[in-house]
Amino acid sequence: MTTRWRWSQWIAASLVGAICVMSTAASAGPTLDRIKTRGLIKVGVGTTPGFFAPDNNGQWKGFFIDYGRALAIAVFGDASKVEFTSSSPQQRLPALQAGEFDVLLSGVTVTVTRAFKLGFHFGPTIFYDGQGLLVRKDSGVTSASQLDGATIGIQSGTTGELNIADFFRKNRHKFTPVTIEDTSEFVSALESGRVDAITQDSSDLVGKLTQLKKPNDYVLLPERLSKEPLAPALAAGDDRWLEIVNWTANATIQAEEWGITSENVDSFLKSEDPAIQRFLGVDPSLAQAIGLDPKWAYNIIKTVGNYGEIFDRHLKPLGWQRGYNKLWNDGGLLYSPPFR
Ligand SMILES: N[C@@H](CCC(=O)N[C@@H](CS)C(=O)NCC(=O)O)C(=O)O
Structure with a gap:
């Protein structure tokens, strides 16, 4: 490799470097x-x-x-x-x-x-986090495995909508999904008895529990259905x-x-x-x-x-x-x- 060739390569590389730095500074994205x-x-x-x-x-x-x-x-x-x-x-x-x-x-x-x-x-x-299920205590349900045939409230657009279907399919159980977009309607579906359980990230359920009229009437089941990072x-x-x-x-x-x-x-x-x-x-x-x-x-x-x-x-x-x-x-x- 000649000296001149090496210099021209170096200058070209420096120019590319300088242009990159300038463009980063000029436009943040x-x-x-x-x-x-x-x-x-x-x-x-x-x-x-x-x-x-x-x-x-x-x-x-x-x-x-x-x-x-x-x-x-x-x-x-x-x-x-x-x-x-x-x-x-x-x-x-x-x-x-x-x-x-x-x-x-x-x-x-x-x-x-x-x-x-x-x-x-x-x-x-x-x-x-992980997906949970919230039920009324008076239902007597203490484990997700007892929910065969249940009606379950799901919030549309969430991973919960997909995970719950996987969970029941995997366990060869049946359930009736009730898909709800609006958050307050989703939560009140459990209070009114329209659904037997609601499912969401457990963080969401624990937080929403505080908004229910009688939080002590409900229980978060112990199972986590999914990984929710x-x-x-x-x-x-x-x-x-x-x-x-x-x-x-x-x-x-x-x-x-x-x-x-x-x-x-x-x-x-x-x-x-x-x-x-x-x-x-x-x-x-x-x-x-x-x-x-x-x-x-x-x-x-x-x-x-x-x-x-x-x-x-x-x-x-x-x-x-x-x-x-x-x-x-x-x-x-x-x-x-x-x-x-
Ligand atoms: N992690 C799930 C669920 C996301 C989700 O629904 N987050 C909760 C809060 S943790 C929420 O927005 N709930 C409705 C609301 O708070 O209005 C996903 O990414 O699909």
Whole structure:
């Protein structure tokens, strides 16, 4: 190879590199560009207490809501730059595809069909769940195996709609499905006796139980019919927005692993651990490389807290145990890739 040939190759490679860097800086991608122009992140949610529900003042509260606020902090440094809108499980995925939402934080299950056939992307799983069945106590039913011949309420557009059919087919049992789109109609179908049971993510059922007139009259059966890894869902086509969603969720998990909380985060600013210095922006090199405010992770933890704080704030009062949602080094499934 001649020297001249090597130089021309080097110059060509450098030019390609420079163009790539320039185009990353110039255009964030369609979703992030839209968010920045609008000055607000649009988030699709559900209406389950503990996960996402407006309080008496109309302020959205809940586990997934805090992740929406964390995203607003990552993008704008301001937890208020986010708008939550509830939409039915049936309507929210098409709405995401149509660009009406920038992200769904509505308990969406990661599935291969949604990834390949519908073309959605997913952030990290932030709540490991499973499908449950809720029945009236006076039915005497204590196990899903006793539901042969039952009438079961299902919410349309959910994975539950598909899983329940698999479950009965596998067990060679029969059931009559009653598919309902509207959430309050779905829940009241059990109260009115229109159905013998309703099936949904158990997180949804436990939350909705608190909205029933007599919660103690109902029981969540012990079986979990499926794996429901719940994650932020995004439309394809904006890698940078996907990475912001990924690393915002990871930041809450990593902070818990390091024992960094909203209360003590300031004391960690003096940490001599280089990884913590990069994470909190004391050493700004990491944030500069990824193009976020050096304080983005600090601000998230200071404002919404780490994963454990978010979980305890919203889900502990409902009696939720961490279970699979413990950190990896505590017997759970939550694991953040390294911040480096
Ligand atoms: N994880 C299931 C179900 C999603 C789902 O229905 N989520 C619940 C909240 S966890 C919901 O939106 N319920 C209706 C509502 O809250 O209005 C899926 O992805 O299909």
